[in-house]
Amino acid sequence: MNKKTTWILAPLAAVALSLSGCGDDSSDSAAPSTTSAAATSSGEAAPASNMMEKVPSPFVMTPQMEPTYVGAVDGSDAYIALARSGDDMIAFLCDGDQMWTWMTGTMDGDKASLSSPDGATLTASMSDGTVTGQVSAPGMPDKAFVAHPAAAEEGMFRATTNHDGADYTLGWIMTADGVRGLERQANGSSTGAIAVDRNDDDMDDRQRERRQERREQLDCDEMNNYNMWLVAQPQTPPVAEMVSMNSVQMEGC
Template sequence: MKRAGPLYTLFAGLALAVIMLSLNATTGDRSASFAGAPAATTTPAPSASPTRTASSPSSSPSAKTSYAGRTDDDTAAVSVSVRGDKAVAYFCDGRSKESWLKGSVEDDGSMKLSGRHGAELEGKLADARIRGTVRIEDRPYGFTAKKAVKPSGLYRATAQVRGAKIDGGWIVLPDGRQVGIVRRDDEPSAAPRIDPETGAVTVDGEPLNARPVTP
């Protein structure tokens, strides 16, 4: 009985050693499985393509810019509204002669616009102005149109008034002068003044609203 104590102690120590070895082996296997495996890497998600916004030239035309001025002989006015690579122009003498023209603008600023009855405009946009020539009824008119700051620019109003088709065009020059023609069933006459701040105008007693022209 006196020898049982040391034996129990020996057996207990052996059992404890076996348990410790088992735990170490298990821990070692787990550690090896992590240590031997390649480090986990996080693959960055593919970056999304940049969202195109309304201000991006590749997604939509740029903001509209207007130009207005007089012909070299000071007998008429010319206004050109440009947006992206498109342009609309209006030639008007304020009495009976007018023409609406439209076309494209090249990367170098050159433009060639066309209208009814063979009307043509050729010009070049540079240094915040357009220098060119308008040909109306086989007559050329040289012109220079400078960048127009609102309320200067090009306006138009169309409506039915007392059974007549109304089509009016206005050029508001940088100095505040206005040149325009209103056609009643295609008959031209001098246009009444518009309020360039609001576009309000009265034609034959009827209130209309002239709006800025956009290509």
């Protein structure tokens, strides 16, 4: 039986509201300049190229796009999040380590086909409110996934932040099972990585080893600075949750 871990938030991050999302980078002094516009639930179609701007920022209290779906990718540490507007769709794939890609595409009936400039592809079908399909990305061959409608505590987030004069795009995916997040600069460098599972009982030996390797590789001072920056931001539920997740990931530093 799965046992959900109770997360203890930092003192300045004590917010007991519902949350949703996946992640990116920021500095200790620069305030986030979010590119995400307020999400719409009107059902009006938005071209996939414009839908990125409608993904909610974790720094502003805005709802998820309707509908939004979240799930895990089989045989990997990656999570997948998708949002639909009319016949247009976007998807975010993130493993909280190096894998990061945003895809755009369309729905044709109950079939979806998406792709990204870096070569990632996604094909899926929708049935009874569930999205089932295959996704591939650089370094990851075709993998199956199942995504369900995002609950109140789940979702996809995107924002632009600035660190030492460099702009980063943050992406977070939050699910009932855990969080995957990463920040990516235009030149491909990344920071703010987060990959934490809520249900420790579900982690196999490979996942435990991978997390230990990540802890050893992480610059703990950098992670601590990032967490301090997050604490200084508006403490919306997603940000508060990420503070907690980062604190968990820093255990053992």
